[in-house]
Every structure is written in C-alpha cells, then in structure tokens.
Amino acid sequence: MNFFIYCGIALLFVSGLCFGAWTTGSQQRGNFHSENEKERNIKKKIGTWSALVGVLSFALAGIMSLVS
Numbered sequence: 001m002n003f004f005i006y007c008g009i010a011l012l013f014v015s016g017l018c019f020g021a022w023t024t025g026s027q028q029r030g031n032f033h034s035e036n037e038k039e040r041n042i043k044k045k046i047g048t049w050s051a052l053v054g055v056l057s058f059a060l061a062g063i064m065s066l067v068s
Contacts, residue, residue, distance in 0.1 A: 001068075004061035011054030018047030
C-alpha cells in the first residue's frame with residue numbers, strides 16, 4: 001500500500017513539473033514563449049497521464065486500505 005502512495009506522490013509531482021504548477025507568472029510566460037507547440041503538447045500529454053495514473057494509484061491505495 002505504501003508503494004502506491006509514494007508512486008501517487010511522485011507522479012503528481014511530475015505532473016506539476018510538466019504543467020508548470022510551481023512557477024511564477026513571469027516564468028510561465030517565459031517558458032511558453034521559449035517552447036514550440038510540439039514541446040508544449042508533449043509536456044501536456046505527460047502531465048495529464050502522470051496525474052491520471054497518480055490519482056489512480058491513490059485510489060488503489062485507498063481501496064487496499066479499506067479491504068485490509
């Protein structure tokens with residue numbers, strides 16, 4: 001169960017990095033203008049999938065906690 005909790009935390013952290021969740025507005029604007037559209041789409045896809053798998057990992061850990 002702890003494995004799924006740690007995986008969920010790590011994957012949500014990766015998602016936050018891909019979406020730029022921990023940057024200021026000026027940093028976000030600078031990143032946006034320095035990347036091309038293909039790079040932004042790749043980062044968006046990685047961020048979305050890692051967030052989805054992270055939430056599912058937390059859900060699985062919760063189910064395992066309820067069952068045991």
